[in-house]
Amino acid sequence: MPKLHWEDFKPGAVAFYGPRLVTREEIVAFAAEFDPQPMHLDEAAASATMLGGLGASGWHTCCLLMRIIADGFVLDSSSMGSPGIEEVRWLKPLRPGMQIRVRSTVLESRPSKSRPDMGLTKFRYEVLDEIGSVLTTMVTTAMLGRRQPEARP
Amino acid sequence: MKYFEDIRVGDVYEVGRYTFTADNIKAFATRFDPQSFHVDEAAAARSHFGGLVASGWHTAVAWMRLMIDYRRRMDEAMRARGEPVAGIGPALGFRELKWLKPVYVGDTVAYKSEVIETRLSDSRPGSGLMTFRSTGVNQNGEPVISLVSITFVERRRETP
Numbered sequence: 001m002p003k004l005h006w007e008d009f010k011p012g013a014v015a016f017y018g019p020r021l022v023t024r025e026e027i028v029a030f031a032a033e034f035d036p037q038p039m040h041l042d043e044a045a046a047s048a049t050m051l052g053g054l055g056a057s058g059w060h061t062c063c064l065l066m067r068i069i070a071d072g073f074v075l076d077s078s079s080m081g082s083p084g085i086e087e088v089r090w091l092k093p094l095r096p097g098m099q100i101r102v103r104s105t106v107l108e109s110r111p112s113k114s115r116p117d118m119g120l121t122k123f124r125y126e127v128l129d130e131i132g133s134v135l136t137t138m139v140t141t142a143m144l145g146r147r148q149p150e151a152r153p
Numbered sequence: 154m155k156y157f158e159d160i161r162v163g164d165v166y167e168v169g170r171y172t173f174t175a176d177n178i179k180a181f182a183t184r185f186d187p188q189s190f191h192v193d194e195a196a197a198a199r200s201h202f203g204g205l206v207a208s209g210w211h212t213a214v215a216w217m218r219l220m221i222d223y224r225r226r227m228d229e230a231m232r233a234r235g236e237p238v239a240g241i242g243p244a245l246g247f248r249e250l251k252w253l254k255p256v257y258v259g260d261t262v263a264y265k266s267e268v269i270e271t272r273l274s275d276s277r278p279g280s281g282l283m284t285f286r287s288t289g290v291n292q293n294g295e296p297v298i299s300l301v302s303i304t305f306v307e308r309r310r311e312t313p
Contacts, residue, residue: 033218035221058244059210063184063185063214067185067186079188081188082209082252087246087249088247089245090244
């Protein structure tokens with residue numbers, strides 16, 4: 001049985017997950033597979049771009065965020081997936097050798113109108129570097145199973 | 154990439170198709186999103202999805218890869234015609250990403266992107282900002298993903 005259910009995520013709750021060291025090798029490997037642009041693949045080419053040096057694909061940062069929260073709590077929860085992402089902002093580049101953490105804040109919580117066994121929880125996630133600078137922000141809604149499904153009227 | 158001045162609202166890029174297999178679904182999810190319904194067929198069959206489904210992030214990055222390959226083909230065609238090619242990026246982020254339906258093993262998703270807004274950039278006078286909506290539709294014609302992205306595109310330099 002999962003430990004965490006929809007009821008356990010109260011608006012205002014803040015939690016930290018990670019850390020995770022991000023290597024040059026994984027930045028280049030992700031980019032080669034999913035986002036093969038010069039600024040994610042090669043230092044010399046990257047230094048000539050607006051990124052000013054090798055940086056991870058923003059999609060890689062999102063996928064790393066997903067993995068960090070998966071290990072942090074999602075795999076111990078009654079997760080039923082997600083309907084989507086309200087917004088992602090790539091504010092600062094994720095550079096090779098950075099150690100990142102994720103700060104999670106519960107923004108809203110409401111029961112599902114269509115499914116009595118499910119609730120919806122809106123989170124803001126922030127990817128932080130070692131000194132707490134925010135590299136990426138994400139606002140997204142999770143579908144979580146309820147510990148006690150609402151009785152049908 | 155075309156220069157910012159040559160991009161029009163309504164321009165559509167048919168970027169290509171991607172087929173999701175049990176192997177590529179599990180390989181992606183093992184790295185980034187190892188929830189049981191993305192990595193374990195038996196557990197997925199018992200879940201509310203009723204079978205193995207792709208991570209939504211996999212559905213999104215499949216589009217990104219196709220978009221990069223599409224732009225590369227477009228750039229090569231422009232160079233072959235002797236036209237100058239504009240730089241693109243970095244992207245600022247995205248919004249309104251909707252996972253509209255689950256993507257199951259064997260689904261083939263066709264992606265397209267449409268320009269929905271263009272505007273000049275205050276922070277980077279050499280660039281404009283292009284906003285585009287991308288959608289992925291499965292083999293049954295059902296939309297499975299939609300998102301709105303925004304990125305810098307180089308402006309044409311005025312010759313002195």
